[in-house]
Amino acid sequence: MPTLNEVDPICQGLIEYAHLQGRFFDLLQETTLWVETAGGYLQSLEQRISLITLAVSDMGRAATFYEALGWTQVETQDGIVAFDLISQTLGLYLKEALAQELGFSVDALGSGAILLSHNVRTKDEVTLILDKAASAGGHILNPAKDVFWGGHHGHFQDPDGHIWEIAHNPFSTLGADGSFQWNGADA
Numbered sequence: 001m002p003t004l005n006e007v008d009p010i011c012q013g014l015i016e017y018a019h020l021q022g023r024f025f026d027l028l029q030e031t032t033l034w035v036e037t038a039g040g041y042l043q044s045l046e047q048r049i050s051l052i053t054l055a056v057s058d059m060g061r062a063a064t065f066y067e068a069l070g071w072t073q074v075e076t077q078d079g080i081v082a083f084d085l086i087s088q089t090l091g092l093y094l095k096e097a098l099a100q101e102l103g104f105s106v107d108a109l110g111s112g113a114i115l116l117s118h119n120v121r122t123k124d125e126v127t128l129i130l131d132k133a134a135s136a137g138g139h140i141l142n143p144a145k146d147v148f149w150g151g152h153h154g155h156f157q158d159p160d161g162h163i164w165e166i167a168h169n170p171f172s173t174l175g176a177d178g179s180f181q182w183n184g185a186d187a
Contacts, residue, residue, distance in 0.1 A: 049088055052116070055095040055109060056160045061137075062092045065159050068136030069129070086179050095160075115155075117165040119172065119180050123152045129166045130154045138164075 056062040063073065063081045071083045071090075081092040099106045120126060126144040133156040134140050141163065144154040153167035175185030 051089045053091040053093050054162050055098045056092050061159050065136050115163050115165055119167050123168045126166050126168055
């Protein structure tokens with residue numbers, strides 16, 4: 001098995017090639033890469049997301065918004081706010097700091113078209129959470145409604161413009177701990 005020093009130039013070359021071809025994630029799935037870690041060797045990119053970081057313009061306002069939704073901050077370094085979720089963490093980071101870290105201008109960060117979804121156990125919970133988001137300073141984009149595929153959902157924007165979907169999907173039941181899988185937590 002190759003060492004980390006032997007794999008690193010290969011990884012860099014594959015990433016450069018994949019970006020040119022517009023196939024970064026496809027190439028990662030088609031290629032077997034072994035990377036040396038403290039716990040042994042890791043094959044390729046594991047199918048999970050560990051941290052979702054939202055770039056925010058006002059850390060205090062953003063933290064207060066998510067706390068008003070019922071989330072609890074965990075202890076972090078200065079300049080970062082974090083909320084542990086089931087299997088992930090949602091982080092808040094100043095937009096200016098993120099731009100500087102990436103070597104971009106703030107304007108170059110833009111606003112990515114991403115939808116953060118939070119599934120709930122019952123149809124009634126959708127409206128309850130949308131109401132809570134509105135009370136905390138969020139902007140309701142779509143009130144709760146039935147959807148053509150058999151579910152029920154609504155959307156809101158947090159104070160920094162990040163879009164959230166609150167959904168009840170009767171075909172993707174949540175686990176006892178709230179965990180979500182596309183075909184249901186018990187599948």
